[in-house]
Amino acid sequence: MLTKDEIYEKIKGALVEALGVDEDEVKPEATLVNDLGAESIDFLDIVFRLEKAFNIKIPRGELFPEDVLTDTKYVQDGKVTELGLSELRKRMPFANLDEFAKNPVVQDFGNLLTVADMVRFVEGKVAVTA
């Protein structure tokens, strides 16, 4: 059993190692891509580190459901449709999609995930104490 603080500290450590950022740059509201400079290949590294740190499995597409973003059922003219947004909300209960939903351009989706989202994601996969 881990406390929320312990989860946060482990995630911070993983992001510092994977992205080469300073500890004080890793804040709950920081976005992985815009603020911490993550590139697509970094997500592979981050997933490795989270799986190892928390002894969990993160199946492909669970943290970042790329399949939704490339499915014509959910995307039209470069934007995620209402149906697509509904699917994303179902698949990503850990993420706040409200801001993205205002102008759901697929290209901007990568900028969505924050450190707080990562914490909620991991909390959903491990036992947490109060």
Next chain:
Amino acid sequence: MRWYWIDRFIEFESGRRAKAIKNISLAEDHLHDHFRNRPMMPNSLIIEGLAQTGGLLVCEHNKFAEKVILAKIPKVEFFCEAVPGDTLIYTTTIEYLNEDGAAVIATSHKGDVLQAKADIVFAHLNAPWLGTFFSPEAFLAMMRLLGAFRVGRAADGSPLTPPPHLLKAGDLPAGPQRAAAAEGTGA
């Protein structure tokens, strides 16, 4: 020039650790092209040697079924130069592995002295066009050329052997195919 940045495996424990040597000779052109009048092994090529050592370790563990490419170096440190006459010992240990790729910890030693250390992340790619450069046969040929099966051990300690479905592979002629095999480690 052929894209081999290790000379020979000296240990190969399937799924766990591989150790290879790189002898640095004054006859190698790239030593002279790096800094004028100061021949030394470029650090980028030491990283490539570490990546080849680790990449083949990952590749063999997957029975050559995955196309393994160097994806990222999260961290690398160099502690001293490598110069003509040095023998570098590259050791790579699998830190983590899943269906998408692998992470290894790599070191380079000159005798007992730590010369460099690096974290290396490999990705598995399945793009069809990569088949030309990343064929299992090419990887296997490189493993044979570098002596991995002479020194290698399987996870249960038995002698390392090629996967049965590739037993006829590995006899590629010298030339472009071998160069492709070397590039197949992805760096």
